[in-house]
Amino acid sequence: MTVHEAQIGRYYEEFAVGDVFQHPFGRTIGETDNTWFTLLTLNTNQNHFNADFAGRSPTGKVIVNSGLTVALVLGLSVIDISQTALLNLGWTDIKLTHPVFVGDTLYAESLITDMRESGSRPYAGIITARTRGLNQDGDEVVSWVRTVMVYKRDAPNDKNYFPTAKTGPLTA
16 A cells, blocks of 8 residues: 655556545635535525524534535545546445534545546546545544546646747746
């Protein structure tokens, strides 16, 4: 097993089954994050935005929208797993294993469980990873298995995308 230090994006050739990626960022969830996400997704469950109502629930306080938890942990994993992705191919076995509350800080790590070259796109490969989100106390709050198609190092598709300035190069 190899533990990889932080870098931005990885190509298919840089993955190996058994590798663990401890994604470099953590993200603290604020009340506004939870309220906006809840309103944006039209989730009307009052446990996500009504402190009085949620105070009577078993948790005794507002619980973070589980969709936000999944989206945030997914986002934390992008820098290592899918920065060079063409397509997400699927998620399975999503488990929400511990409640998340406003003020919690989430972290993510991923284990590469499978990989193969793409049969239809010679410039890409397919990796499968088990990702989990941890809170600041080390509690696993969410996990899933994700399959994603990523570019190979020599793929032309993700190169030279920065535009050339019409006014010429930037100079001192």
